[in-house]
Structure formats: C-alpha cells, structure tokens
Amino acid sequence: xxxxxxxxxxxxxxxLIGAIAVISFRHPIYSALSLIVTFFAQAGLFLxxxxxxVAAVQVIVYAGAIMVLFLFVIMLLNLGTLSAKGAMSxxxxxxxxxxGILLAVEGVYIATNVLNNTAIASAQPATETPTxxxxxxxxxxxxxxxxxxxxxxxxxxxxxxxxxxLVKRGSEAEN
Amino acid sequence: xxxxxxxxxxxxxxxxxxxxxxxxxxxxxxFMCIELMLNAANLAFVAISRSLGEATGQVxxxxxxxxxxxxxxxxLAIIVSVFKHRQTINVDEVNSLKG
Numbered sequence: 001x002x003x004x005x006x007x008x009x010x011x012x013x014x015x016l017i018g019a020i021a022v023i024s025f026r027h028p029i030y031s032a033l034s035l036i037v038t039f040f041a042q043a044g045l046f047l048x049x050x051x052x053x054v055a056a057v058q059v060i061v062y063a064g065a066i067m068v069l070f071l072f073v074i075m076l077l078n079l080g081t082l083s084a085k086g087a088m089s090x091x092x093x094x095x096x097x098x099x100g101i102l103l104a105v106e107g108v109y110i111a112t113n114v115l116n117n118t119a120i121a122s123a124q125p126a127t128e129t130p131t132x133x134x135x136x137x138x139x140x141x142x143x144x145x146x147x148x149x150x151x152x153x154x155x156x157x158x159x160x161x162x163x164x165x166l167v168k169r170g171s172e173a174e175n
Numbered sequence: 176x177x178x179x180x181x182x183x184x185x186x187x188x189x190x191x192x193x194x195x196x197x198x199x200x201x202x203x204x205x206f207m208c209i210e211l212m213l214n215a216a217n218l219a220f221v222a223i224s225r226s227l228g229e230a231t232g233q234v235x236x237x238x239x240x241x242x243x244x245x246x247x248x249x250x251l252a253i254i255v256s257v258f259k260h261r262q263t264i265n266v267d268e269v270n271s272l273k274g
Contacts, residue, residue, distance in 0.1 A: 012184045019188050019211055023195035028203050035207050038188075042214055049181070049225045054217075054233050061240055066210065066247050073251045074203060077258050093198050100194035107186025111179055132230040140234050152241040159245035166252040 007048055015041035028074045032067060039063040053134045181222035188215035202254050202264040206247065213243045 018038030022031045039062045046055035141149050188211060195208030217236045224232025258264050 008180065012180075016184070016187055016191070019191040022207055022211060023191060023199060023204070028201060031204050031207055035210065038211065039214065042218060045181070045184075045218060046221055049221050051221045051225070051233050051236075054221055054236050057237070057240065058217075061244065062210070062214070066244060069247055069251055070203065070207065073255060077255065077264070079201070079203070079264070096197035097194055100190050100197065103193060104187055104190035107190060108183050111182035111186055115179070115182065132224070132233060136230040137233050137237075140230050141237070145234050148238060152238055155241060155245050159248050162249050163252045166249070166256055169256075 004048060007044070011041045011044040011048065014038075015045065028079050029071070032070045032074060035070075036063050036067050039067070051132060053137055178222055178226040182219055185215045185219040185222065188212075188218065200265050200267055202257075202266050202269075203251075205266065206250050206254075210243060210247070213239055 015038045018034045018041060021034035022038065025031045025034065039058060043055040043058040043063070046052075046058060192208040192210075192212035192215065195211065196205050199205055199208065217239055220232040220236050220239070222232075224230060254264055257269055261269060263269065
C-alpha cells in the first residue's frame with residue numbers, strides 16, 4: 001500500500017464520516033462544523049488528484065465564504081431549540097434510508113462496471129501525475145469557455161440583486 | 176489510485192446528501208445536504224479530468240462553485256425572510272405560498 005492509497009483512504013474516510021455527521025446531528029451548528037471538515041477532506045482529495053488550484057478555491061470559497069454564511073444565519077436565527085421538534089416519523093425515515101442505500105448501490109455499480117466500457121475508462125494517461133496548473137485552467141477559462149464564464153458573472157449579479165430585493169422588501173414590510 | 180475509487184466515493188457522498196434531504200426537515204440542513212451533493216459532483220469532475228489528462232473538468236468545477244455560491248446566498252435570504260414571517264424553518268410547516 002503506497003502513500004497515495006493511504007491518503008485516499010484517510011481523506012475519503014474523513015469526508016464520508018463528516019458527511020454522515022452532517023445529516024445525523026440534531027443541532028445545525030454541529031452539522032455546519034462537520035460540513036467544514038468534509039470540505040477540508042475534499043480539498044485534500046483534490047490535492048491528491050493534482051488539482052491544486054481547485055483545492056485552494058475549495059478551502060477559500062466553500063470552507064471560508066459559504067460556511068461563514070451558513071454559520072452566520074444559524075446564529076442569527078438562533079435555531080437551537082427549534083430544530084428538535086417536528087421530526088419525521090420513523091417509518092418514513094427508514095423508507096428514505098432504504099431508498100438511499102439503493103441509490104448508493106446503483107452509483108457504485110455504475111462507477112465499477114458500466115464505466116469500464118466507455119471512453120473515459122480507456123483513456124488512461126501515459127504519465128503518472130498529469131498535474132493541471134492554474135495556467136491551463138486560466139487558458140481554457142478565457143478562450144474556449146469564455147461565454148459560460150461571462151454568464152456566471154451574470155448569475156452572480158442576479159443573485160446579488162435578488163438578495164437585496166428579498167431583504168429590502170422584508171424590512172419595508174416591518175416598517 | 177484508480178478513477179473507480181474516486182467515483183465510488185463520489186457516489187457515496189452524493190447518496191449521503193440525498194438521504195439528508197429526504198430525512199431532515201430543517202431547511203438549513205437541507206441546504207447543507209445540497210452543498211454536499213454539489214461537492215460530490217465536483218469530486219467526480221476532478222477525478223475524470225485527471226483521468227483524461229486535461230483541465231476541462233476543473234473549469235466546470237468553477238462553474239458549479241459559482242452556482243453554489245449564488246444558490247446559498249439567495250436560499251439563505253429566503254430562509255431568513257421565511258423565519259421572520261413564520262418563526263419556523265421546518266419545511267413541513269412552511270406549506271403555503273401566501274401567508
């Protein structure tokens with residue numbers, strides 16, 4: 001067992017345990033903190049895959065910006081006491097978990113068996129570690145994918161205006 | 176490390192997110208599970224990008240991240256205004272569009 005396999009098992013295990021912790025903790029704060037652990041473990045996986053820039057962005061954008069937003073809202077609304085009541089009935093929960101396990105089996109089957117016959121599986125690179133640098137990503141982003149890139153800026157603008165409208169209308173109604 | 180293991184891990188993470196959306200009734204935790212699913216998709220993108228030896232998959236990860244950021248900003252704003260209005264974020268209790 002080489003170092004890469006050990007690191008994969010470590011990061012993969014941590015991210016999976018973190019993900020299960022997200023859905024099993026009662027209090028939203030604990031869920032948010034577990035989600036941060038998951039994001040960091042996934043950044044480690046991205047590093048293992050040679051995607052250094054994506055790993056950095058994962059930590060900065062996901063573990064930094066998005067999770068701060070989540071924690072801010074949880075603390076703003078003070079949700080500790082509210083989350084306990086109104087849980088789902090046990091029968092429905094069991095049904096959901098059984099269906100979820102079915103989906104997991106399906107996904108694992110696709111990942112192991114079906115993909116073997118496609119172009120993705122046959123295109124194994126000759127070099128062992130084809131690291132894609134920030135230069136490669138930037139070049140693609142500003143040439144081939146320039147239009148999608150500009151459209152994403154429109155999405156962000158729409159989100160910005162949408163949030164301002166939502167919050168402003170709420171405060172006007174109060175007054 | 177082979178591509179398959181990363182795809183299996185991605186499938187398991189995605190499933191965890193789906194189960195979370197199904198069994199939890201707290202709107203914020205449902206949002207976190209959606210983030211989990213988007214991240215699982217990102218992992219598959221990067222793994223396949225590595226397997227093919229090109230950077231296109233990583234470019235798509237950025238688009239996914241942008242959409243996730245926009246979605247979280249708007250979603251949390253909606254949650255805050257719903258909470259102001261009804262004092263709850265349990266999705267079973269928030270069941271009418273008006274009032």
